[in-house]
Amino acid sequence: ILNVEQSPQSLHVQEGDSTNFTCSFPSSNFYALHWYRWETAKSPEALFVMTLNGDEKKKGRISATLNTKEGYSYLYIKGSQPEDSATYLCASHLMGSGGSNYKLTFGKGTLLTVNP
Amino acid sequence: DSGVTQTPKHLITATGQRVTLRCSPRSGDLSVYWYQQSLDQGLQFLIQYYNGEERAKGNILERFSAQQFPDLHSELNLSSLELGDSALYFCASSPGGSRTYEQYFGPGTRLTVT
Numbered sequence: 001i002l003n004v005e006q007s008p009q010s011l012h013v014q015e016g017d018s019t020n021f022t023c024s025f026p027s028s029n030f031y032a033l034h035w036y037r038w039e040t041a042k043s044p045e046a047l048f049v050m051t052l053n054g055d056e057k058k059k060g061r062i063s064a065t066l067n068t069k070e071g072y073s074y075l076y077i078k079g080s081q082p083e084d085s086a087t088y089l090c091a092s093h094l095m096g097s098g099g100s101n102y103k104l105t106f107g108k109g110t111l112l113t114v115n116p
Numbered sequence: 117d118s119g120v121t122q123t124p125k126h127l128i129t130a131t132g133q134r135v136t137l138r139c140s141p142r143s144g145d146l147s148v149y150w151y152q153q154s155l156d157q158g159l160q161f162l163i164q165y166y167n168g169e170e171r172a173k174g175n176i177l178e179r180f181s182a183q184q185f186p187d188l189h190s191e192l193n194l195s196s197l198e199l200g201d202s203a204l205y206f207c208a209s210s211p212g213g214s215r216t217y218e219q220y221f222g223p224g225t226r227l228t229v230t
Contacts, residue, residue: 032217043118043206043221044159051217089159093217103174104149104219106159 004092006107013080014115020076021110023090027071032093035064035075038109039086047075047088080114087111119143120209120222128228134195137225141188141209147171148190149210149219150182154203165190166212197229 005024013019025033032051036044048057053068061078077084087109094103119142129135141148150162152175161174165184176182179197184190194201204226208219 034217034219036221043223045118045221046219049217091159103161103164103172105161108158 004090004105004107006088006090006110008110009108010111010113012113012115015080015082017080017114018076018078019080019112020074021088021112023073023075023107025071025073025090025092025105025107026094027068029094030068030071030092031095033066033068033073034089034091034093034104035073036089036091037086038089044089077112080112082114082116085112085114118220118222120207120220122205122207122222122225124225125223126226126228128230129197130230131197131199133197133229134193135197135227137192137194137205137207137227139190139192139207139209139222141190141207142211142220144211145209145220146188146212147210148184148188149208150176150190150192151206151208152203153206153224154200159206162192194227199229202227202229 007022034049035047038044048064050066055066057064063076066073089109091104091106121140123138146167149164152160162176163182164172168184179195182192204224206224208221210219
């Protein structure tokens with residue numbers, strides 16, 4: 001995998017449903033994997049940063065897992081609420097040469113709509 | 117509120133002109149990143165500065181340049197503007213050191229080139 005890819009592109013769920021999305025990223029030169037929540041007309045809000053293979057992070061009803069060997073991360077939302085409606089972005093942070101950070105490459109996001 | 121400020125919020129200018137976008141990082145953050153988001157693209161990384169020095173370059177055009185000043189604020193200069201430069205420009209700041217991968221985004225500057 002050369003780019004960061006997210007699936008699905010969009011998702012409609014009913015209030016109370018649990019859901020999950022996938023982020024695939026290049027596994028070489030891996031440094032960190034970010035998840036952001038981006039509401040329309042606002043700036044991206046950091047949800048999680050994960051660096052270690054097997055990492056699991058949780059914030060309220062939202063959790064994420066990381067597999068750096070195979071290059072994927074899952075974001076889970078339990079009991080979705082209408083206020084969870086947003087675009088969820090993941091970004092791969094690759095390590096550059098000499099140990100310096102290189103760049104953040106974003107996926108195109110998963111647009112989640114939670115219907116009341 | 118992330119603590120990162122960007123000015124102006126909106127900017128409308130004509131093709132061929134030059135504009136400067138400004139970003140003030142969170143207090144204590146040493147690193148500033150610039151991103152562009154066009155209508156049909158995801159967020160594209162442009163450039164990163166760390167404590168006044170350029171650290172990494174992404175998809176930044178030669179017509180664009182940036183710098184980070186001693187007080188750590190940063191400016192992104194866009195010149196010879198084209199219609200395709202219309203986009204939302206975000207800056208993000210990061211603490212650096214062991215927390216260098218944490219990023220906090222500003223509200224963005226929406227640039228419209230007519």
